[in-house]
Amino acid sequence: MNRELSNPEQYSDLWNKESEFLESHQVYSQLSKMTPAGKALEFGCGVGNGTHYLSIDREVLSLDNNSQLIEKARDRANKNVAIYQCDFFELTEADKLVIAKFNPQVIVGWFIGGCGIDIFKRTKEEPDEMTKSKLYREKIEDIIVSPIVCLASVEYIHLVSRGNLAAGFSEAEIFEHTKNDYDTHVFKRVGFDVIEVKNINWPREGSEFQYGQAHNPNFAGGRTVPIITSIVAKRVKHP
Numbered sequence: 001m002n003r004e005l006s007n008p009e010q011y012s013d014l015w016n017k018e019s020e021f022l023e024s025h026q027v028y029s030q031l032s033k034m035t036p037a038g039k040a041l042e043f044g045c046g047v048g049n050g051t052h053y054l055s056i057d058r059e060v061l062s063l064d065n066n067s068q069l070i071e072k073a074r075d076r077a078n079k080n081v082a083i084y085q086c087d088f089f090e091l092t093e094a095d096k097l098v099i100a101k102f103n104p105q106v107i108v109g110w111f112i113g114g115c116g117i118d119i120f121k122r123t124k125e126e127p128d129e130m131t132k133s134k135l136y137r138e139k140i141e142d143i144i145v146s147p148i149v150c151l152a153s154v155e156y157i158h159l160v161s162r163g164n165l166a167a168g169f170s171e172a173e174i175f176e177h178t179k180n181d182y183d184t185h186v187f188k189r190v191g192f193d194v195i196e197v198k199n200i201n202w203p204r205e206g207s208e209f210q211y212g213q214a215h216n217p218n219f220a221g222g223r224t225v226p227i228i229t230s231i232v233a234k235r236v237k238h239p
Contacts, residue, residue, distance in 0.1 A: 038105030
């Protein structure tokens with residue numbers, strides 16, 4: 001039986017509920033305090049909750065391709081926020097000019113995701129449905145660190161993801177493992193290093209949002225804890 005993929009409008013409604021759920025647990029407020037100072041280029045405005053907290057003490061240019069989400073986010077936006085519609089995977093010369101004129105100092109990518117139709121469109125090479133969301137996020141992370149987005153003005157990149165952490169690991173072990181993974185696969189080639197990794201509680205009880213869960217071949221088994229992971233990387237050399 002084929003499972004119906006969510007379209008942009010359906011995803012907007014689903015994410016609105018989940019985003020309000022996260023907001024009720026002060027998740028966005030916590031994450032904004034982990035974001036380095038400076039003009040922030042945000043990948044994915046969602047319904048505007050994260051954008052709101054980012055914009056309390058900084059200018060924000062938020063990019064999204066979902067017009068329904070953009071409409072919701074604009075209702076929440078203040079004078080420090082500009083929201084711009086574009087396709088991350090097909091940035092036009094006009095899109096690149098908007099980013100260049102903003103001259104961002106920080107790039108933010110929190111809870112990167114999209115509607116089912118978009119995810120399947122961009123991950124045709126991956127046969128495992130549960131892994132597609134992870135690959136989609138990784139592809140957008142690659143766009144974030146690409147030269148057309150990560151301009152010379154950018155000093156920090158702040159990524160936030162969700163997952164399950166095997167219980168019992170120390171903060172030092174979590175930092176070392178996460179840093180090695182992201183430095184190796186995301187940041188080293190563009191001259192950034194992970195300088196901070198923080199985990200906060202990922203509230204699940206009461207959430208109705210359906211998350212994909214990719215298989216982790218390195219997981220040895222045992223009890224896991226749902227966590228939200230904040231990763232801050234700093235530029236160590238300019239291109």
